[in-house]
Amino acid sequence: MRTLGIAGRIRSVQIDILTLFPQMFQSPFSTGILNRAIDQGLVRINIHNIRDCTHDKHHIVDDYTYGGGAGMVLKPEPIFETVESIKPDIKEGVDILPIILLTPQGRPFSQEIANELSSYRYMILICGRYEGVDERVREHLVTDEISIGDYVLSGGDLAAMVVVDAVVRLLPGVLGSKASSMDDSYAAGLLEYPQYTRPAVFRGWSVPQVLLLGNHAQITNWRREQAIKRTLERRPELIDKASLSLGERQLVDGLRNCLPTPPPSNLSLTNTI
Numbered sequence: 001m002r003t004l005g006i007a008g009r010i011r012s013v014q015i016d017i018l019t020l021f022p023q024m025f026q027s028p029f030s031t032g033i034l035n036r037a038i039d040q041g042l043v044r045i046n047i048h049n050i051r052d053c054t055h056d057k058h059h060i061v062d063d064y065t066y067g068g069g070a071g072m073v074l075k076p077e078p079i080f081e082t083v084e085s086i087k088p089d090i091k092e093g094v095d096i097l098p099i100i101l102l103t104p105q106g107r108p109f110s111q112e113i114a115n116e117l118s119s120y121r122y123m124i125l126i127c128g129r130y131e132g133v134d135e136r137v138r139e140h141l142v143t144d145e146i147s148i149g150d151y152v153l154s155g156g157d158l159a160a161m162v163v164v165d166a167v168v169r170l171l172p173g174v175l176g177s178k179a180s181s182m183d184d185s186y187a188a189g190l191l192e193y194p195q196y197t198r199p200a201v202f203r204g205w206s207v208p209q210v211l212l213l214g215n216h217a218q219i220t221n222w223r224r225e226q227a228i229k230r231t232l233e234r235r236p237e238l239i240d241k242a243s244l245s246l247g248e249r250q251l252v253d254g255l256r257n258c259l260p261t262p263p264p265s266n267l268s269l270t271n272t273i
């Protein structure tokens with residue numbers, strides 16, 4: 001097991017990751033915000049090589065699929081044993097410990113799930129590989145399955161990094177100011193407003209005037225309006241769930257009336273057949 005970080009004084013979170021490729025985690029966890037969070041003891045990340053819990057000469061972790069078919073399946077024994085070796089380290093809440101398998105069959109990862117996971121003190125992430133993982137791991141070990149999108153990666157390792165990144169940045173003390181994660185896209189159910197920095201004019205393109213005048217109330221209103229417009233244009237399905245004031249709902253209705261009506265979804269099909 002390789003440990004990236006030392007548990008700190010304030011409430012620190014421990015994440016244990018089971019993988020066949022521990023080296024994949026070195027770079028993402030040793031740069032940027034994740035690295036700082038580890039150095040500050042806000043999170044402790046333990047990387048476990050599943051292969052270390054094999055007992056045969058060749059350290060075999062996979063085998064043919066029963067019933068026939070292409071590809072290899074990860075064996076249950078080393079995964080169960082690795083998780084069992086971690087459990088004695090868990091100081092509290094072992095009965096509610098999330099044991100998460102990263103798989104394209106899992107529930108779609110979202111900001112809401114990141115928030116939910118950020119409230120746990122411990123969690124275990126299992127990175128699948130090859131054609132799959134023995135079903136008994138799903139049935140008798142894991143408590144949750146997460147997918148980071150409707151596409152297939154070569155394994156759950158990159159998905160685990162995505163989950164860790166999204167969760168760790170929400171932990172108290174990780175980001176400089178509380179506001180920075182509050183303003184994130186999705187934090188309030190809306191996409192983030194446009195951001196600008198100096199110069200005020202670049203190649204003839206100016207920063208919106210309102211941002212230069214220093215009126216904070218106007219800036220807040222402008223940002224909120226931009227966030228709503230952007231969400232409506234790019235991710236209209238998010239708008240209905242977002243928490244908006246009555247005035248903002250009226251703004252949405254007004255904007256909806258201005259947006260071009262999308263063509264019926266079967267139109268282009270009919271035309272091309």
Ligand code: ADE
Nearest residue numbers: 102103147148153155159
């Ligand atoms: N493993 C392979 N593809 C994946 C995905 N989309 N999400 C999570 N784990 C995966």
